[in-house]
Amino acid sequence: MDWQAIYLSLKLASVVCVALLLIGMPLAYWLTFSRWRWKFLVESIVALPLVLPPTVLGFYVLVTIGARSPIGQAWTSWFGHGLAFSFEGLVIASILYSLPFAVQPLAVAFSQVDPALIEASSILGASRARTFVRVIVPLSINGVLTGAILSFAHTIGEFGVVVMVGGNLPGVTRTVSIAIYDEVQAFDYATANATSLLLVAFSFVVLAAVYGLNRRVWAVAPQP
Amino acid sequence: MTLSVRLRRRLSDAFTLDVDFAVSAGVTILFGASGSGKTTVLRGITGLARPDAGRIAVDAALLFDSAAGIDVPVPRRRVGYVSQHLALFPHLTVGQNVEYGLRLMDPPDRAARARTILESFNIAHLAARKPSEISGGEKQRVALARSLVTNPRVLLLDEPLSGLDYGTQTHIIADLRRWNADRAIPVLYVTHAHREVFALGERVIVLDGGRIQADGAPHEVLEAPARHGLAQIAGFENVFEAVVVSSRAEWGTMVCRIDGTATDIEVPYSGGQPGARVRLTVRAGDILVANEEPRGLSARNVLAGVVSSLRRQGPAVVARVLAGPSFEVHLTPGARESLKLADGHRVWIVIKTYSWRVVI
Numbered sequence: 001m002d003w004q005a006i007y008l009s010l011k012l013a014s015v016v017c018v019a020l021l022l023i024g025m026p027l028a029y030w031l032t033f034s035r036w037r038w039k040f041l042v043e044s045i046v047a048l049p050l051v052l053p054p055t056v057l058g059f060y061v062l063v064t065i066g067a068r069s070p071i072g073q074a075w076t077s078w079f080g081h082g083l084a085f086s087f088e089g090l091v092i093a094s095i096l097y098s099l100p101f102a103v104q105p106l107a108v109a110f111s112q113v114d115p116a117l118i119e120a121s122s123i124l125g126a127s128r129a130r131t132f133v134r135v136i137v138p139l140s141i142n143g144v145l146t147g148a149i150l151s152f153a154h155t156i157g158e159f160g161v162v163v164m165v166g167g168n169l170p171g172v173t174r175t176v177s178i179a180i181y182d183e184v185q186a187f188d189y190a191t192a193n194a195t196s197l198l199l200v201a202f203s204f205v206v207l208a209a210v211y212g213l214n215r216r217v218w219a220v221a222p223q224p
Numbered sequence: 225m226t227l228s229v230r231l232r233r234r235l236s237d238a239f240t241l242d243v244d245f246a247v248s249a250g251v252t253i254l255f256g257a258s259g260s261g262k263t264t265v266l267r268g269i270t271g272l273a274r275p276d277a278g279r280i281a282v283d284a285a286l287l288f289d290s291a292a293g294i295d296v297p298v299p300r301r302r303v304g305y306v307s308q309h310l311a312l313f314p315h316l317t318v319g320q321n322v323e324y325g326l327r328l329m330d331p332p333d334r335a336a337r338a339r340t341i342l343e344s345f346n347i348a349h350l351a352a353r354k355p356s357e358i359s360g361g362e363k364q365r366v367a368l369a370r371s372l373v374t375n376p377r378v379l380l381l382d383e384p385l386s387g388l389d390y391g392t393q394t395h396i397i398a399d400l401r402r403w404n405a406d407r408a409i410p411v412l413y414v415t416h417a418h419r420e421v422f423a424l425g426e427r428v429i430v431l432d433g434g435r436i437q438a439d440g441a442p443h444e445v446l447e448a449p450a451r452h453g454l455a456q457i458a459g460f461e462n463v464f465e466a467v468v469v470s471s472r473a474e475w476g477t478m479v480c481r482i483d484g485t486a487t488d489i490e491v492p493y494s495g496g497q498p499g500a501r502v503r504l505t506v507r508a509g510d511i512l513v514a515n516e517e518p519r520g521l522s523a524r525n526v527l528a529g530v531v532s533s534l535r536r537q538g539p540a541v542v543a544r545v546l547a548g549p550s551f552e553v554h555l556t557p558g559a560r561e562s563l564k565l566a567d568g569h570r571v572w573i574v575i576k577t578y579s580w581r582v583v584i
Contacts, residue, residue: 114309116307116309116311117311117313117314119270119272119311120305120311120313121313121324122272122298122299123270123272123299123301123303123304123305124324124325124370124374125299125300125302125327126299126325126327127299130327135313138315
């Protein structure tokens, strides 16, 4: 089995999971409580990765961060190497790819917090930030865990985006799903089977954890 | 301290809230039926709802002034508010709930202050429990303590005691009065229950249709015969003058004779001695109608009468039944159908003792 690829996938998923919670919580808060009339447009953009082929997403990320793009050139001048076909590039692509898997469970959980509690916190002198940290997040803890687990698992399982943005550099961008693809290409079915079984078992454990957390509803995300 | 409130807010095409009043230290009742605009007034004072126009101030401190463009954010208003939902934080213990508003104090001071107020509301022993592990009456005390511990400049209570039994209500009201005796802040207490008006208020402001209809001491405002309309505001369609004939405090009941009739009614005991004048009220929807004489009932008031009129009013059927005095009775169209009610029909009406409200 390609342990290096498994390690890389776990590392990528951990970084993406933490980054997505940091980005996803304020974004989900805004999506839940904003009364902006064009909010649905932002919701649609956040949900795009659910329906886009990963290759399309990967293609545009590659164009955006590639060596000829302003972002790619700025990155190269700061860090001395390109952003495309690097671990950092993979992190950026994966964050975009898994964004809805973090944001949607968070937004659903936030919207289920009783507005009377949010008002009570405000009347007792708490700022919005304090209300968020002391009331909204603790009462949405299942949504936070669901978002974290799903974004971690979804990143482990990604393939198309990695191929487009990361390529297949061992130890840098060669994740476990790429490793399986390579093993099949090399007719090494035994190893491919072992790695695949590992992923099947992992995915099952993850989904069991999510459904266990949100036991009342039969859905990936907690629903109102 | 004086809370002065002038606010206008259009809630729908047909309903505009428009009030102007000032309340000083002590308990003032804001009384009215549901939909009269009481809660909107309180939400305007807290800042949760923004008036279209007006001015809200505690002494010289402005909370809202549409003319000057002032709208102090909710967290900085220092207004205590307890709604009927209480809104205790379910993930925090009773102690943590009470300390929630004290974030600017050092932790030891915070704990000491919380402890003091928990003791004065007799809930210190519950400090480590979660809200789901305490009773309804205890929750009300925690909600009050959580508001009061922050030393608010004004306390707003939106039917905080609805759903509690009489004894618990009385105790909590006593605790609140004792607490406010030292601090003397304005307390604005919203209710639609007559009993709470008399138990609590030094002054009552009656709100109906978004306007103030009366303002004064409870006995002046709610007892003057000209104010029968006020009982109707609160949904009591039947209002009778009566005299206490006998009372049985140990059973919690008394018997009253309605003026100008020989009709005796059993009602809840409310401290009246024989000979005392009382006013009895009962909702039209709380009266049962039967077309045969009912037997074997727990209800104590069964009166024979005659239907004197019947008319449709919205989805309901409004009947007048002459049974000694004339009662207004509300029925569903289905009930009218199955009883085959018509003018002149002989019926019996049934009223439980506890459906009566006694105003002394």
